[in-house]
Amino acid sequence: MEIISVGELKIGMFVSEPDCPWAEFSFALQGFVISTPDQVETFRRKCRFVSIDRSRSLDEHYAPTKHGRDRSLKAAPLTAAVGEEPATARRRFVAPPDxxxxxxxxxxxxxxxxxxxxxxxxxxxxxxxxxxxxxxxxxxxxxxxxxxxxxxxxxxxxxxxxxxxxxxxxxxxxxxxxxxxxxxxxxxxxxxxxxxxxxxxxxxxxxxxxxxxxxxxxxxxxxxxxxxxxxxxxxxxxxxxxxxxxxxxxxxxxxxxxxxxxxxxxxxxxxxxxxxxxxxxxxxxxxxxxxxxxxxxxxxxxxxxxxxxxxxxxxxxxxxxxxxxxxxxxxxxxxxxxxxxxxxxxxxxxxxxxGLYPIGTLVELNSGEVGVVIQQNRVQRSRPRIVVMLDADKQRVRNYRVIDLRVDAHAKLRIAKALPHNAYGLAANDYYLG
Known part of the structure; x- marks a missing residue:
């Protein structure tokens, strides 16, 4: 951290601590990057010095830390009121219930x-x-x-x-x-x-x-x-x-x-x-x-x-x-x-x-059927092998069915468009049947 006078405070600097209590301010966050002249003026009215963190500042005010992590600079959660002890803001990585x-x-x-x-x-x-x-x-x-x-x-x-x-x-x-x-x-x-x-x-x-x-x-x-x-x-x-x-x-x-x-x-x-x-x-x-x-x-x-x-x-x-x-x-x-x-x-x-349709891409055919690409065609990128998931009426098929767009039997079929991974609710089942 670096202590400067409020007269030196500029837009782009990360203020980690003022020399007066945060309770005197109406800011939602305790620790943030200065983004407006009004914020600069507020600090100048309320206090004489502030601590800034160059590693969290922007543009010409930025400088990397030299001594590792300083956990005291972490901002309070948005849900914490001024003066409250903040609840943990860390994300926990847990597997879903299913x-x-x-x-x-x-x-x-x-x-x-x-x-x-x-x-x-x-x-x-x-x-x-x-x-x-x-x-x-x-x-x-x-x-x-x-x-x-x-x-x-x-x-x-x-x-x-x-x-x-x-x-x-x-x-x-x-x-x-x-x-x-x-x-x-x-x-x-x-x-x-x-x-x-x-x-x-x-x-x-x-x-x-x-x-x-x-x-x-x-x-x-x-x-x-x-x-x-x-x-x-x-x-x-x-x-x-x-x-x-x-x-x-x-x-x-x-x-x-x-x-x-x-x-x-x-x-x-x-x-x-x-x-x-x-x-x-x-x-x-x-x-x-x-x-x-x-x-x-x-x-x-x-x-x-x-x-x-x-x-x-x-x-x-x-x-x-x-x-x-x-x-x-x-x-x-x-x-x-x-x-x-x-x-x-x-x-x-x-x-x-x-590539155009990499493996795992969800696609809709001109027939209305929806499937997932299981094998690319290195010569004709637009004609991969597909496992059909939904029929033309967008109903789930009962058994896996493979369509190879390279073969003559499927010459009239083509990919109409690639779809987002969650199209037609398929993401809920990860593209797998039953």
């Missing part, structure tokens, strides 16, 4: 996939799923435990997580469809956890696509897993708020970047490249990002990849303020941001990497 039945449905669908032996690509996919599934499980358990330990304010050993990322990276290079299937079939229904896995796998895919290998590639996975870990320091009410955020709330959300850096700096196995990319993953190509307003090559390729993957994966999931987009809609939205928020050349590589 986790066991969902695991049984997932196992049934995985068994179905393993049984698709009528073609060499299907056999290869089944073999890779069988190989990587136990390793994927170990990684998700390690990450789940790590998130829980961090949420309780303790340090965590990340060595096993790096080892798991090496396994995932190898599988993606052999047969990316296997990991993508597991990513969709084994969600824990906890947004922060599932989003971290989505982003990490997407970053590993893109990194591998552009030729990255070894520790450089594994660092990308680490960035994806932990770039938003600082959100465990934010009030739960703020993260789940349905209405538009106020200026003060937006600034507090932005402070998660500094919190993520502080958490990672306390871990001895995290490289400087990971911390730097986490610090910059909300910077944008045109300078419109935060916390420093960097632009173009100042951002660095790992942070560019992180920001792109983070934005894309968020588009595919329901948020308090926005419904999920379909895969194609999300790509179109990203395409519109070329040369603005994102590097146009990187977006072109990204589109080539993820």
């Amino acid at each position: 986790a066991e039945p969902r695991q049984l449905r997932r196992l049934r669908f995985l068994n179905f996939l393993h049984a698709q032996q009528e073609s060499e690509p299907a056999r290869e996919l089944a073999g890779e799923i069988a190989h990587i599934e136990p390793r994927y499980e170990l990684l998700t358990h390690s990450l789940f435990d790590a998130f829980d330990v961090i949420a309780r304010g303790k340090d965590v050993d990340l060595v096993s997580i790096r080892a798991g990322l090496r396994d995932i990276a190898g599988s993606l290079q052999r047969n990316p469809d296997a990991v993508l299937w597991l990513l969709r079939l084994k969600r824990r229904d906890e947004y922060s956890f599932d989003h971290a896995m989505d982003v990490a796998v997407t970053m590993l895919m893109l990194g591998s696509h552009i030729g990255w290998r070894g520790p450089q590639l594994i660092d990308l996975g680490m960035i994806g897993l932990f770039q938003d870990v600082g959100k465990v320091e934010l009030p739960v009410d703020l993260l789940s708020k349905q209405s538009e955020l106020s200026a003060e709330e937006r600034q507090l959300v932005r402070s998660h970047v500094a919190s993520s850096m502080e958490i990672l700096l306390s871990q001895t196995v995290v490289t400087n490249n990971v911390v730097l990319a986490v610090a910059r993953h909300h910077e944008r190509w045109d300078g419109s990002g935060y916390p420093q307003g960097l632009k173009f090559e100042q951002i660095g390729k790992p942070a560019e990849i992180a920001g792109l993957a983070d934005s894309f994966c968020a588009m595919l999931r329901d948020k308090p303020y926005r419904s999920a987009l379909g895969h194609q809609e999300a790509l179109e939205e990203l395409h519109g941001l070329r040369g603005k928020q994102f590097n146009g050349a990187l977006i072109e590589q990204f589109v080539q990497c993820v």
